[in-house]
Amino acid sequence: MQNKSIISPEIEEVLKLPNKDEEIRKLFLDLHPREIFTLCEDLKPQQNAQIVIALKSPLGIEFFQQFKTKRQRGIFRHFSKEWMADILEDMAPDERTDFIKTLSKEQTGQVLPLIAQAERNDIKKLLQYKEGTAGSILTTEYAFLSQDITASKALNQLRKQAFDRETIYYVYVIDNERKLLGFISLKDILISNGNKLIKDIMHLNIINAHIDDDKEQVAKKLADYDLLAIPIVDTENRLIGIVTVDDVVDIIEQEHTEDIYKHGAAGDYVDYMGSPPRLIAKHRIIWLLVLVAMGFVSGMVMEKYAYQLQAVVALTFFIPLLCGSGGNAGTQSSTVVIRGLATGEIQIRDVLKIFLKELSIGGIVGLAMGILAAFRALVLNKDPLLAITVGSAMIATVIVATTLGAVLPLLFKKMKLDPALMSGPFIASIVDIVSLLVYFRIAVLVFA
């Protein structure tokens, strides 16, 4: 990466030159498209459009593909109709499908007729697959062979295919109806005797996925099997396309975002910077109102103990501490169990073992927290009865919280519900109710 020294203002200067296309090519031609992106991502959409045009296909297209679809749309607006068509023709089919989905019907209607018939059919076919399925992320630019040719002839065919395929390292063997017969890697072909027939050296046991499979499952399969690509077939075992390893990380990162939103009860993911507050609020409000409704129960518990609260007002001072501590301890154990279920580290059948483990953990941390809270009541409030009440309520609350936090996600999983629904905020709301019940029961006993 020798060109790290190029900076945005320099590029902006170059873009003002009369021979800018030539100068831009000189600057960027040896760079990886990602490096060009790193240097240019902060430029204006119009300037990036100029760079795409200067770099031409394929480097310009590869550079364009580095942007997220929303920013691609901004750059795309600055192209002529002809350039729009050129770019759509040359983009990788999977990237292209993603991008076209973000265009308005009007824009698509203007540009599609300018594109070659074959590409147009490909676009239409890929657009019809449901969002979130393998079909929606596949590329049709895969390398393929027929089974009756020799290894050395296969090598020659792959040389020719190399220019417009996503990868030639994984090759799929198909018949005249595109039915998937076998799989072979370029390495297999290279190390084989050149006279051997493909059908005699190909693998018959093919790890594949179906067009309707969930894209996260497909990504996980590709990763588990350490593949560079996975073939996607329809119900008749016809090869529709492939999903390549470079898409896996994006899919996993997207899933990661969804997971984290669930942990924070933040609703479904929406484009944060690009959406109006009203839309974001709509996504968040459902969970908040559910949690408010759960909070009403806490109030009802307290109403039952109004007499005690009036008699010993200092009892009130510890309510936020107790509820908060229980919520935090429960959030910890639910976090660990929800994540463990997702990675496979924890199984439903471990429920008893987990319950006992959290019982011990809750005992240990609860004891420390209880002593600390009792100490505070003793020193600041100078009330031994209060200290006993607060300390023992804390221990009990924390033990209940850690075990509930661990067991509820397991229960949800068992009931085929999403265990992540039992994340921090929900556990905290349930624990609030339990904490108050425990606290007042103990208070009634101690102050009786």
Add this chain to the structure above:
Amino acid sequence: MQNKSIISPEIEEVLKLPNKDEEIRKLFLDLHPREIFTLCEDLKPQQNAQIVIALKSPLGIEFFQQFKTKRQRGIFRHFSKEWMADILEDMAPDERTDFIKTLSKEQTGQVLPLIAQAERNDIKKLLQYKEGTAGSILTTEYAFLSQDITASKALNQLRKQAFDRETIYYVYVIDNERKLLGFISLKDILISNGNKLIKDIMHLNIINAHIDDDKEQVAKKLADYDLLAIPIVDTENRLIGIVTVDDVVDIIEQEHTEDIYKHGAAGDYVDYMGSPPRLIAKHRIIWLLVLVAMGFVSGMVMEKYAYQLQAVVALTFFIPLLCGSGGNAGTQSSTVVIRGLATGEIQIRDVLKIFLKELSIGGIVGLAMGILAAFRALVLNKDPLLAITVGSAMIATVIVATTLGAVLPLLFKKMKLDPALMSGPFIASIVDIVSLLVYFRIAVLVFA
């Protein structure tokens, strides 16, 4: 995947046969090592050891490598000394380093002398790289070429290297001192004129990483640049090894676990099923005690308003609801901002835009929540003054919570602290204090 019909009891029967090695090979020889793993993962360690031996190298080793290091250790115990040495010699260097780290000094001392000198040196070298660096995850089995040979000669050399290299699709051009001169893909070689010299067709702009680089950064770079492998060099630009794309997903998943633990204030990751409660409690307790100390402040706020609490005891009933709702709203916005900072969707410079956005969001959701809470006070407590107090305190609390939840992680990032520290539980504790202050101020005004 034709062999899906094989089930564990069947395999256990086969393992009892006198000619079990032969039968196991018949059953599994056409399968991907991951498929064999899926079929056998629930068997006993001893049975899996028998399967490794029956399948021999390389398939047996590949099967063995599918297990997590902890379970590998369990299987390993059932091998003879000679088999232990064989397995260590044949494992992929990166997998092997991970595995050896989990063995006791005694075990390593017994097995290492049985391993060939070259492999032993390799093991020792890889073991010395610091945990968490590129050095700790690299493999030394890369394909390489010298720059002065022709493309067709290079192809022949790669044919020979193919058998024991992690990949031959990415090839590194090095000099006599192993200094990295260039990079070339097998595709580049294949489509080149066979008489051309490697130095004339190789890429000089090499995307690489340093042995001391953070492994997560290396994984991210590999993914951003859509590479199949990335070369790892030392300070003298000598090629030490490569990190391949199949390791990227594991590293990202591990990072994901760490992120989620931070969101739940659950401390550092520890092997949950394998660690005693005492150890897990130790990891969780620090944050809990910090949060208890923060909870003390809530108590102090309430003590200041003891008179109001005694006069209008119904004020108490809404404390858990208010604190909880503020915590939940703040958790939502902090979740979104922390994740946005991690993916790059949100930048520190957007702070004002985010503040204004969360102000609006807080206003919208706060209004809905405030109306709901006031309605409850009106209907169940039949107290209009209380309804006004609770409703307006809810609105104010939620607005403060959403903006604090969004701004505090940005502030932490700005101060070069980990923004994830400002996750749910911490925001909730801070918001508790603010909620109470707001609530009582309003109560004093309304009930004056």
